[in-house]
Amino acid sequence: MVDPELQTVPRDRLAAACRTLAGRTGSRLASVVVTDERSFSDAFTIHYVFSLPKDHRYACVAADLPGKDPCFASLTPFVPGASLFEREAREFFGLVPLGHPDPRPLLLHELWPQGTHPLRRDFKAPALPAASPSAAYAFQRVGGEGVFEIPVGPVHAGIIEPGHFRFSVAGEPIINLELRLGWVHKGIEKHAEGRNLPEALRLAERVSGDASFSHGLAFCQAAERIAGAQVPPRARWLRAVFGELERLYNHLGDIAGIATDVGFPFGAAQMLLLRERVLQRNGALCGHRLLRGVLRPGGVVMDLSGPAAAELKAFLARLLADFTEVERLYLETDSLMDRVEGTGAVSKRVAEDLGAVGPAARASGVDEDLRRDQPYAAYAELGVQAQVREEGDVAARMLVKAAEFRESVSLISRALDLMPEGPCSAELGAPPSGSALGWAESPRGEVLHWLALDAQGRVSRLKVKSPSFSNWPLLNWAVQGNIVPDFPLINKSFNLSYSGNDR
Amino acid sequence: MNGCAMTAACWFQPLLLLLLAPLIQGCARKLKACLQNRTGASVLQPYWDLLKNLRKEEVLSETASPVMRAAPYAAFSATFLACFLVPVLFTASPLGFAGDMIALVYLLALPRFFMALAGLDAGSAFGGMGSSREMMISSAAEPALVMVLFSAAVRAGSTGASETAAALAAGGPSVLGPGLALGFIALFLVALAECGRLPVDNPATHLELTMVHEAMILEHSGRSLALLELASSLKLTLFLTLLANLFIPWGMAGGTEPGAAALSAVAFLLKLGALVVTLSVVETSTAKLRLFRVPDFLGIAFVLALLGLLSEGILRLGL
Numbered sequence: 001m002v003d004p005e006l007q008t009v010p011r012d013r014l015a016a017a018c019r020t021l022a023g024r025t026g027s028r029l030a031s032v033v034v035t036d037e038r039s040f041s042d043a044f045t046i047h048y049v050f051s052l053p054k055d056h057r058y059a060c061v062a063a064d065l066p067g068k069d070p071c072f073a074s075l076t077p078f079v080p081g082a083s084l085f086e087r088e089a090r091e092f093f094g095l096v097p098l099g100h101p102d103p104r105p106l107l108l109h110e111l112w113p114q115g116t117h118p119l120r121r122d123f124k125a126p127a128l129p130a131a132s133p134s135a136a137y138a139f140q141r142v143g144g145e146g147v148f149e150i151p152v153g154p155v156h157a158g159i160i161e162p163g164h165f166r167f168s169v170a171g172e173p174i175i176n177l178e179l180r181l182g183w184v185h186k187g188i189e190k191h192a193e194g195r196n197l198p199e200a201l202r203l204a205e206r207v208s209g210d211a212s213f214s215h216g217l218a219f220c221q222a223a224e225r226i227a228g229a230q231v232p233p234r235a236r237w238l239r240a241v242f243g244e245l246e247r248l249y250n251h252l253g254d255i256a257g258i259a260t261d262v263g264f265p266f267g268a269a270q271m272l273l274l275r276e277r278v279l280q281r282n283g284a285l286c287g288h289r290l291l292r293g294v295l296r297p298g299g300v301v302m303d304l305s306g307p308a309a310a311e312l313k314a315f316l317a318r319l320l321a322d323f324t325e326v327e328r329l330y331l332e333t334d335s336l337m338d339r340v341e342g343t344g345a346v347s348k349r350v351a352e353d354l355g356a357v358g359p360a361a362r363a364s365g366v367d368e369d370l371r372r373d374q375p376y377a378a379y380a381e382l383g384v385q386a387q388v389r390e391e392g393d394v395a396a397r398m399l400v401k402a403a404e405f406r407e408s409v410s411l412i413s414r415a416l417d418l419m420p421e422g423p424c425s426a427e428l429g430a431p432p433s434g435s436a437l438g439w440a441e442s443p444r445g446e447v448l449h450w451l452a453l454d455a456q457g458r459v460s461r462l463k464v465k466s467p468s469f470s471n472w473p474l475l476n477w478a479v480q481g482n483i484v485p486d487f488p489l490i491n492k493s494f495n496l497s498y499s500g501n502d503r
Numbered sequence: 504m505n506g507c508a509m510t511a512a513c514w515f516q517p518l519l520l521l522l523l524a525p526l527i528q529g530c531a532r533k534l535k536a537c538l539q540n541r542t543g544a545s546v547l548q549p550y551w552d553l554l555k556n557l558r559k560e561e562v563l564s565e566t567a568s569p570v571m572r573a574a575p576y577a578a579f580s581a582t583f584l585a586c587f588l589v590p591v592l593f594t595a596s597p598l599g600f601a602g603d604m605i606a607l608v609y610l611l612a613l614p615r616f617f618m619a620l621a622g623l624d625a626g627s628a629f630g631g632m633g634s635s636r637e638m639m640i641s642s643a644a645e646p647a648l649v650m651v652l653f654s655a656a657v658r659a660g661s662t663g664a665s666e667t668a669a670a671l672a673a674g675g676p677s678v679l680g681p682g683l684a685l686g687f688i689a690l691f692l693v694a695l696a697e698c699g700r701l702p703v704d705n706p707a708t709h710l711e712l713t714m715v716h717e718a719m720i721l722e723h724s725g726r727s728l729a730l731l732e733l734a735s736s737l738k739l740t741l742f743l744t745l746l747a748n749l750f751i752p753w754g755m756a757g758g759t760e761p762g763a764a765a766l767s768a769v770a771f772l773l774k775l776g777a778l779v780v781t782l783s784v785v786e787t788s789t790a791k792l793r794l795f796r797v798p799d800f801l802g803i804a805f806v807l808a809l810l811g812l813l814s815e816g817i818l819r820l821g822l
Contacts, residue, residue: 148628148631149628150628150629150632150712151628152628152711152712156709156711157709157710157711157721158709158710159709171635172794172795259790261710261713262790262791263701263702263705263708263713263790263791264789264790264791265535265539265707265787266538266539266787266788267790268539269539269540269541270540273540333788333789333790335702335789335790335791335792338790338793338796339790339791339792339793483793483794483795484632484712485636485712485713485793485794486793486794487712488710488712488713
């Protein structure tokens with residue numbers, strides 16, 4: 001273990017130690033990582049990873065749970081954000097969180113045979129579908145006169161990812177919303193086991209298509225931390241440039257989505273045009289519109305020549321000028337602003353309790369940005385301003401993204417000016433066995449990769465925490481008191497990734 | 504000019520509307536696409552869609568009753584029948600003697616009634632949502648529509664659509680008044696709501712939860728869908744025709760002399776074209792309203808129509 005600070009405690013003191021960490025100012029449960037160590041020590045190890053932005057570090061509490069009786073006291077009653085992580089640990093490893101309020105499965109649906117825990121090392125793929133499907137998923141029921149359930153999805157009328165939404169409504173106002181995800185579970189963490197670093201990097205880039213670079217970067221940084229390797233300075237700066245290019249096209253797409261969902265396709269078309277220009281620029285720069293294959297453990301595979309950098313700067317200046325014009329169109333279209341203001345508000349308290357990350361959290365007043373608080377790549381030298389608003393509604397999320405777009409353009413321009421010369425990659429050599437955490441602030445927020453390597457330099461455990469996994473529960477709170485036809489708009493203002501959540 | 508030619512020409516009018524309806528829809532879509540920097544499909548695409556759907560197999564929900572099967576026929580025939588009550592190229596309409604503009608309002612309510620029933624009948628959650636929203640919107644749209652038609656009728660002194668159009672066409676400059684402008688705007692707003700256009704409903708959305716009209720017809724397929732699509736494009740054409748002939752009353756032919764008829768056809772197509780352009784521009788420049796703001800929107804239409812009626816009353820009847 002190189003990073004983060006690790007504190008190993010006995011099983012019965014796990015919850016207490018976690019609560020101490022959770023009680024610190026600004027502390028947020030970032031991930032829960034389980035590793036199957038039964039071949040060495042006959043135990044599972046469970047790690048609670050906390051983000052401590054005020055101290056500029058992650059902290060980790062770990063405990064061994066005996067393989068025969070892998071139960072532990074659930075943290076969920078005290079830290080609501082732990083709920084999904086602990087359900088995941090129960091489902092994929094067969095651990096038993098005692099006192100967890102929700103006994104239902106999370107990502108593995110009824111057709112999985114009961115008692116199969118895919119991330120255990122001795123897991124053998126069962127025949128699917130199961131001979132006897134487990135009991136139907138029990139949605140929360142809301143009773144009362146005039147209360148109806150509306151099931152939506154997982155297959156939708158538009159071309160979007162699959163997710164099931166169960167509304168309980170009285171007329172148009174939403175009383176309760178439940179999500180059921182897991183329809184695009186691909187088993188990426190399982191697939192990564194036993195692979196070497198380049199192969200696993202290709203997998204990490206495919207967790208969520210539009211955050212390919214961020215996921216790859218988090219993975220590479222974890223690998224580099226295990227190897228104790230120094231990334232050449234130029235590579236760090238190039239990583240910041242590509243990371244911000246990813247943010248540019250994502251935020252443009254997100255803002256365009258808002259216009260589409262309020263029925264303002266004119267504004268959407270203008271914004272999507274800008275997004276397409278960024279994507280084409282990405283494709284011209286590195287051969288892939290979504291920036292896949294740019295990274296390698298130890299650096300980046302390609303350099304930016306002087307002329308290319310100058311051209312990129314000129315492109316960004318034009319892009320920013322056009323963006324300013326389209327942004328004004330949005331802000332001056334009253335019918336659009338009327339739809340977004342006050343819709344889907346999330347309070348700061350809810351965002352903090354559920355461990356929200358990224359622009360969604362910042363729009364609710366949570367002042368956190370990994371690029372500033374726990375800088376990686378060249379962000380320490382660049383100096384990032386976190387864009388924070390207080391309202392927490394759809395408009396706030398849109399405006400935070402617009403502000404971040406401007407910040408990204410300025411970051412890239414500064415990086416292109418200040419970037420030092422030198423090689424853009426270093427050889428990692430044969431990495432030692434060990435584990436480490438890698439993180440990146442993707443356009444949606446914190447991407448966290450926990451990587452463990454064995455003595456042969458192969459992946460023994462890769463735990464991916466996407467920002468969508470942290471933010472999906474926010475949606476249930478954001479829709480409270482809103483009406484059904486506003487749901488797509490609220491959902492789009494988060495624009496979470498189903499694939500990143502389901503992995 | 505003999506009565507026989509007049510009658511034949513009159514009966515030709517509803518057919519013209521039926522033939523034009525998909526083209527109007529295609530033109531509106533094409534224009535909107537152009538305004539949004541898209542290429543868009545050909546203006547003839549709605550015709551091909553209709554032919555495609557007519558050939559396709561029909562799939563019905565297991566819970567559907569005969570209502571679901573009957574609704575498209577009822578909706579289409581009522582809308583088509585309404586076309587027989589309105590003057591198009593000539594001030595006379597084929598069934599003008601049988602029903603006035605009040606009958607027209609009810610003939611337009613009938614399809615909605617059947618489609619709302621069918622939406623509930625199919626047993627899908629979206630159909631019910633669409634039906635309930637459509638009813639909410641129409642309960643605000645119908646009074647406004649009646650009020651608009653009355654404001655036109657007051658000017659002509661008759662609730663018959665033909666008489667009203669004739670009086671307006673013959674009236675020359677004297678028909679100009681605040682009532683005309685107010686009524687035009689009011690009817691345009693009502694048309695946006697009645698035909699499921701932005702900012703009331705988004706005809707191009709793929710978001711099931713925001714749909715109104717589309718949600719009601721979500722479970723229909725094949726021939727039923729073709730009929731419902733044709734009915735809704737016919738309804739749009741009908742509203743544009745009302746706008747053109749009751750509130751832009753120039754160029755209509757009183758008789759069937761070839762010269763006057765040709766002039767009338769040109770004027771009608773020009774007016775329709777201008778209205779389609781207006782519709783596309785309005786739809787492009789505004790976002791959809793929050794659902795619960797729609798009654799306010801239609802309230803504006805109602806108030807404008809009422810003001811139009813009052814101003815007509817003051818000017819003509821000296822009230």
